[in-house]
Amino acid sequence: MNVRVKYPILPFLLFIALLFCFIAAPVAVYSQQETSPAMPDSEEARQLLEDSLSIVEIDHEIERITKRLDELQVLQNELQIKIQDMGTRIEDRRDRAGAVLRSYYMGERDHLFLMLFSAKDLAGFFRIMDFYDIIIQNDRDTLTVYNNQYRSLASAQAEAARNAAQLADVKDSLVKQRERVLALEKQVDGALTASGNPDAMKKLIEEFTRYWENVGLYEVKRHFQALASAMENLPQFVQGSKNMLKTNGKVYTIDIHEDDLNAFLRSQDEIFNAFSFHFDDGKVTATGKNGNLSLLIEGKYTVINEPENAIMFQVDKLVFNRLELPDTTRKALQEEFDMNFYPKQLVSFLKATEVSSEDQRLVVKMELDL
Known part of the structure; x- marks a missing residue:
């Protein structure tokens, strides 16, 4: 009786094992074959x-x-x-x-x-x-x-x-x-038509397009999602940091050095271990490289009051593996991921009035919102 029970189980276990292999196979193929095509020098x-x-x-x-x-x-x-x-x-x-x-x-x-x-x-x-x-x-x-x-x-x-x-x-x-x-x-x-080898260029275009849609877009969104999640905890980070929030009684000032921001981001997600922010000349630049993937985000912080008071991060340039993405992609990512800083999450009676990024520092000025 016991022997007759064991035999039907064996084919079932083999079927489960094969099914698992088929399910897992695309992941293995993806990781091995979807490598970044070589960027031409021209x-x-x-x-x-x-x-x-x-x-x-x-x-x-x-x-x-x-x-x-x-x-x-x-x-x-x-x-x-x-x-x-x-x-x-x-x-x-x-x-x-x-x-x-x-x-x-x-x-x-x-x-x-x-x-x-x-x-x-x-x-x-x-x-x-x-x-x-x-x-x-x-x-x-x-x-x-x-x-x-x-x-x-x-x-x-x-x-x-x-x-x-x-x-x-x-x-x-x-x-x-x-x-x-x-x-x-x-x-x-x-x-x-003007290129020396149209067929080779078409093939390279197809490879880059496939790599972007299978890997590139996912990686870009992963970075934006991590940044959006980290920004939710930025008010608590500012509150818990010494000398980062100052006031003269009427005007409140947040002064964040880029080193402090990068340390904060790396404490939030290991993705930022190979990614860093830089503040200078009114611009915010974020760059990172991990293996064959490189990403550059360039933009600026501006004060907005609609639909609510916030420091909005506006993406002006987005470069993936040396290829600049169009404005439509930047706009879509900004709409999908909220990377803004909301002063009222820091102190409920404050509103942002001015923001600047100079000499490795991001400075936000706020006033009482009465």
């Missing part, structure tokens, strides 16, 4: 690769814009249906509200008040008074309902107008990005 070839990568990224931006366009169009259709429905329902209320207002303007309600003086006794007086209150309250309810419906309709119309404006902007952006891609494709086709 500046023309490097520019050709950069343009090709830009085409790929702008195509992704076109996909994002198209999706947003569809979402806005659906919202606009829903708003128009809502406005039509509210407009129909408000017509009856408008007539009732108009009748009430005319009755007061024409003095038609005055006789109700005069009826109080016609009461023959106190009980009659209160009966008339109750009747008067019922009519007056009904008038108020009619006006209140109409007013609320009118406000809702006006709000929906304003939202539809804003959405229509945004829809127009998105459509315009879509047209511009499509024109941009066509121009780049024409430029790349011309460069390929």
